[in-house]
Amino acid sequence: MRDLSLYIHIPFCVRKCLYCDFLSFPVGDRNYVNRQRAGNIKPTEIQDIKNYVNLLRGEIALRAPQYKKYRVISIFFGGGTPSLLSAEEMGEIMDVIRASFVMAEDAEITVECNPGTVDREKLAYYITCGINRLSIGLQSADDGELARIGRIHDYETFLRTYRLAREAGFRNINVDLMTALPGQTAASYQRTLAQVCALSPEHISAYSLILEEGTPLYVNQGDYVFPDEDEERELYYMTERVLLEAGYHRYEISNYAREGRECRHNKVYWQRGDYLGLGLGAASMIGNVRWKNPEEPAAYHTYRLCERQSLTRQEQMEEFMFLGLRLMEGVSEAAFHDTFGVSVDEVYGEVISRLVGQRLLVRKGGRLFLTPRGIDVSNVALAAFLL
């Protein structure tokens, strides 16, 4: 049986963060966040979520028969805010997945969760459903920074959620952090890192804020003070320094984990494994064919897929290199040869020599990987592999 990963998209959030251009719709708090605001939720919004869950279950049951020769090794509920679903809705989705796919016994099952959107009962129910990993979007431990980017929570709310998750029995938790936030300083970021390390999550992701065109933060960027390029660099280096000291290892450009706690699902993307995306706008890649579900809710109802695209051999080689090199373990020269029937030197010999000469790339033990300097300028180093 071949390995398969499932990505399940839940496109609802309490409200939109000011920097967000992901496919998600604000639906109010469904009674979980700031309970005093519960009266503001429109019944139609709740109905929308219920309808969506039903549609999603339909899609899972419809697509699964094509994957009888696959075994699901990881599931990732992303969004949006998947933890906004009720426990029962999450359970219904898990039930249809289990009934439709062959599941590996040790499958990694992650739910993205925003602080304040889960309670004790919901977390306990997750565990009962087999969900064994939580990814909590903290972004910063500084309440001013959180407010400036429009997050729904403060640090205290995150702490409550984190502690509830531990009490419920979660032994594999990721915490998402962000750098380059408006008003963020080296001192505030150091405090964020120290506070998070003290909690000792198994995994920490640290991405830098990208100002996406059209988002409120992009439109009003003149109203904010962002760290300048040097300050941003300082934050970037601080992430690695502090997390290494705290016992994490960096296994991907922006991801750190305790030994054995790397995110199995995300590694499938970087190593070009097969993944099936289910839900609004979800992307898939199976056997070098890519496709996407429609992003329009009205079109999703029909379960028609957007156009399929078979990757050319050249595109496959490019992806093999620039995704694989994001991992600190790099890429295997033998695996390149097995996959494409030519040596990596035949295709990339010149690029490799140049990058090795510039001390951005190392060749060792049959593998190629970025040097610390290559990681620092990874955009440039990885772009060199576009043929």
Ligand code: SF4
């Ligand atoms: S929680 Fe995530 S998906 Fe939802 S609005 Fe904020 S950044 Fe976007």
